[in-house]
Amino acid sequence: MSPRTVFSPYARLFAVPGSAAFSFAGWVARLPIPMLGLGAVLLVAAETGSYALAGAVSGTLALSFSVASPQWARAMDRRGQGAVLQVAMTGYLLAGVGFVAAVTAGAPRWSWFVLAALVGASGPNIGSLVRARWAQALAEPDRRQTAFALEAVVDEVVFVVGPPLVTLLATLVAPPAGFLTGVTLGAAGGFWLARQRATEPPASPADPGAPSRRWAALNASVLVVVVTYAAVGTVFGAMDVVVVGFADEQGAPALAGLVLAVYAFGSLLAGLHYGVARLRGTLAARFVGTAVAFGLAAQLLWAVGSLPVLVAAGFLAGTAIAPVLVSGTSLVESRVPRSALTESLSWTTTGLTLGVTAGSALAGAAVDAWGAQAAFAVPAVAAALAALVALAGAPLLRTGVAAVPGVTADRVEHPAAG
Structure with a gap:
């Protein structure tokens, strides 16, 4: 299969109005996925010398994200992505900064776990939001498959770029730099996506009589x-x-x-x-x-x-x-x-x-x-x-x-x- 054959269908996706903007915003907002867990490990280990504690804090962040992200998505299905995403990203940024401040200031360690859990719980799954926008924009099944494949590739790029970036920042600049950069990029991408109201799927308020x-x-x-x-x-x-x-x-x-x-x-x-x-x-x-x-x-x-x-x-x-x-x-x-x-x-x-x-x-x-x-x-x-x-x-x-x-x-x- 020639490169032109492979890439042409992906290029045609971006003929959809607004698609380039929401896809790129989603990519920026997803960069923290691999950065925050590793960033938390590097930060906590640098402050305490304990990888066991660092892993426990990082695991807390991941588990809280797993539980909370479907709830954010449900709220967005009901009320629209933009309004809910702005609330989530505000909490995400505040909790992220608070976590770094608590660790670097030597706050009680229980507070590290609480703030790590709040960071995870404030993070909606950006990939699902972008995929929902593609599903709304594309009527043809084959084009939706191509769009979902594009987003899978974007996910892979995130995992190629994120870990080296956070490691370099944490080791060459300062231990908090990697985590803070991840939070900042995630919030910036999330707020950018939230402003793109024209491409978000329509809200579907709850119907008490529906299944x-x-x-x-x-x-x-x-x-x-x-x-x-x-x-x-x-x-x-x-x-x-x-x-x-x-x-x-x-x-x-x-x-x-x-x-x-x-x-x-x-x-x-x-x-x-x-x-x-x-x-x-x-x-x-x-x-x-x-x-x-x-x-x-x-x-x-x-x-x-x-x-x-x-x-x-x-x-x-x-x-x-x-x-x-x-x-x-x-x-x-x-x-x-x-x-x-x-x-x-x-x-x-x-x-x-x-x-x-x-x-x-x-x-x-x-x-x-x-x-x-x-x-x-x-x-x-x-x-x-x-x-x-x-x-x-x-x-x-x-x-x-x-x-x-x-x-x-x-x-x-x-x-x-x-």
Whole structure:
């Protein structure tokens, strides 16, 4: 497939009025996703010398985000993105500055956890907001698939740019600089997105006589995707820890970043191609198929015995990431009414985030107990679990069509024309 064939559909997306602005604002607002967790670790460790305390504070931030972000999304479905996002970003900026001040001033450590939880709880899932705008702007299923693939690539770019940026700022400037930069970028992007009212999906105030919106946002299909994504997130969290440990064991700790960048680059390339591919079959079949491919690709990690093998296995395993994330997003978008779309997409990210948290903890324990090479079993098994969950949930994906009010069958079961 030539570069022109790959990139032309993405370029045509930005013919939609306002799309370049909301997509770029969303990218800026998402930069803190990898920056705040790592920034909190670097800041707390620099102040206390304790990585255990630093990890606990960072985990508190991530868990509070996982719980709160779907609630923000639900409020935005009801009241509109702009108004709610301004409130959230104000709290996010104040809590972030307060957290840095508390840590650097030596405030009681319980206050660090409270403020870290407030930072996480103030952060709506920006990716779901941008994807909801694309779904509102694009009527054609194949163009929505391309847009979701673009956003998956944006997510990968965030994880390529964010960690090196926060590390350089924290080590070369000052420990608080990385975290503060992440908070500032996130708030700036969030406020910018909030001002773009013309492209936000219309608000859908709650109707007391309508079926529960919560069950529309968390129907059977969404739950299957969320649980599958939790297993996928476990792979992500485990890979970060095991790769660092393995590179250290091999005497080349600096190469850990390169390995993880190659892993993300494989996903980026696959996402670009998947977004413009001519695909047959239903969205449910594609999701199950890509989940199985993800599970199989990660089994290459069992063969890792050296850094060159890890680079090759990481790249090949990475090529299966974006397709399963894009197909899951497309499936969720097709199975819920527009009035609950932002919340549903936020739940999928909550699944990923919880998985990342669990994967990091499991992999850390495995590295300590077995060594890094044997600990590659954690992401390999988690990937296999993702495939098994998708396969087990396949009957629910086939029978969930009629259960979604306001969603027509042709929107659910179309084959994307490409």
